[in-house]
Amino acid sequence: MDQTIPLASPDLDADDIAAVTAVLEDRHLSLGPRLGAFERAMARYAGTGDAVALSSGTAGLHLLIHALGLGAGDEVVTTPFSFVASSNCMLFENATPVFADIDPATWDLDPDAARAAITPRTRALLPVHVFGRPCPMPRFVEIAREHGLQLIEDSCEALGSTIDGKMAGSFGHAGVYAFYPNKQITTGEGGMVVTNDPELSGLLRSLRNQGRTSDRQWLDHARLGWNYRIPDILCALGISQLAKIERFIEARQRVFDMYVQRLERLDEILPPHPPASGHRVSWFVFVVALREATRARRDAVLKELGSRGIGCRAYFSPIHLQPFYRERFGLREGMFPITESVAARTIALPFFNRLTEEKVERVVEALELALHATRHV
Numbered sequence: 436m437d438q439t440i441p442l443a444s445p446d447l448d449a450d451d452i453a454a455v456t457a458v459l460e461d462r463h464l465s466l467g468p469r470l471g472a473f474e475r476a477m478a479r480y481a482g483t484g485d486a487v488a489l490s491s492g493t494a495g496l497h498l499l500i501h502a503l504g505l506g507a508g509d510e511v512v513t514t515p516f517s518f519v520a521s522s523n524c525m526l527f528e529n530a531t532p533v534f535a536d537i538d539p540a541t542w543d544l545d546p547d548a549a550r551a552a553i554t555p556r557t558r559a560l561l562p563v564h565v566f567g568r569p570c571p572m573p574r575f576v577e578i579a580r581e582h583g584l585q586l587i588e589d590s591c592e593a594l595g596s597t598i599d600g601k602m603a604g605s606f607g608h609a610g611v612y613a614f615y616p617n618k619q620i621t622t623g624e625g626g627m628v629v630t631n632d633p634e635l636s637g638l639l640r641s642l643r644n645q646g647r648t649s650d651r652q653w654l655d656h657a658r659l660g661w662n663y664r665i666p667d668i669l670c671a672l673g674i675s676q677l678a679k680i681e682r683f684i685e686a687r688q689r690v691f692d693m694y695v696q697r698l699e700r701l702d703e704i705l706p707p708h709p710p711a712s713g714h715r716v717s718w719f720v721f722v723v724a725l726r727e728a729t730r731a732r733r734d735a736v737l738k739e740l741g742s743r744g745i746g747c748r749a750y751f752s753p754i755h756l757q758p759f760y761r762e763r764f765g766l767r768e769g770m771f772p773i774t775e776s777v778a779a780r781t782i783a784l785p786f787f788n789r790l791t792e793e794k795v796e797r798v799v800e801a802l803e804l805a806l807h808a809t810r811h812v
């Protein structure tokens with residue numbers, strides 16, 4: 436028997452397989468009927484006027500930066516505590532990411548720090564709903580309005596998270612979801628932009644398809660575009676997965692609760708902060724933090740856990756400390772102390788819908804042993 440417990444594992448069933456093979460049977464593999472159907476299902480779920488499916492979440496972020504006209508000389512205020520794509524999308528268009536630090540409790544971009552980072556060159560705000568926890572969006576909407584800024588939500592980790600019943604991703608000018616296999620729902624690779632702006636969604640549909648427009652011939656191109664199309668096989672899988680999202684969110688919450696209850700006995704471990712009132716979190720990953728005093732042992736603990744067959748990872752490595760960001764923008768350690776402190780203390784533990792109570796117990800036992808084994812490090 437395989438004794439390892441992976442960090443993530445997609446939840447796929449016979450319906451998903453049937454949905455995929457049905458596309459292979461009818462042979463409409465790209466720009467077919469499943470594309471529009473997936474987009475309509477996602478717009479309905481997100482509560483937005485439209486949705487545009489793409490080859491990845493990164494493609495969605497990139498096209499938004501491009502479509503909103505952000506480029507050289509334009510600043511976008513965002514978080515350094517994120518997956519690198521939320522800032523790389525600006526670099527693709529020569530726009531400048533301006534980092535602001537996070538809230539030490541929620542690990543999301545701090546609205547006050549974001550406001551303080553605004554300059555006359557700032558054109559947009561790009562908060563990230565980290566690990567699924569919604570940012571305080573009413574605050575960001577207010578700051579964006581006050582300063583005349585675009586508001587883009589990186590919701591790639593937060594499909595199904597809500598604030599007072601309204602979906603994360605639906606507050607700003609546009610939001611982006613992603614469907615890599617470790618996300619709440621998967622298409623293998625894939626992404627989706629949601630927006631209420633029909634002009635923007637029309638432009639995104641052209642940009643993802645080599646700059647074509649629906650009123651022209653296949654080899655006429657109205658503008659410079661990319662091939663960021665998503666195949667219909669993946670759209671069919673997305674439709675099938677999306678139909679189960681509410682069940683998935685409940686399953687993840689159950690696993691989350693099992694962990695939190697068992698982690699109470701480990702003094703060195705800080706479980707995730709409880710959600711703010713009115714927030715529902717669709718958890719993407721389960722990330723705990725070591726206490727500041729235990730911080731130096733983090734990498735040794737990860738190594739111990741790994742050697743016991745437990746999938747685990749430090750989450751995230753701050754964006755401002757990636758070598759190409761340091762070099763290009765003169766960024767260095769000490770600039771975003773809360774991000775750096777949190778990033779040095781995190782441990783992501785195995786987290787997926789079908790994780791059993793017995794396996795959660797095994798993970799927590801392994802963590803207890805790892806903490807004990809590293810106590811003199």
Ligand SMILES: *Cc1c(COP(=O)(O)O)cnc(C)c1O
Nearest residue numbers: 491492493518520591592613615
């Ligand atoms: C997953 C993710 C993305 C997009 O990832 P893709 O692999 O391109 O789909 C973007 N931002 C964040 C914060 C993510 O977690």
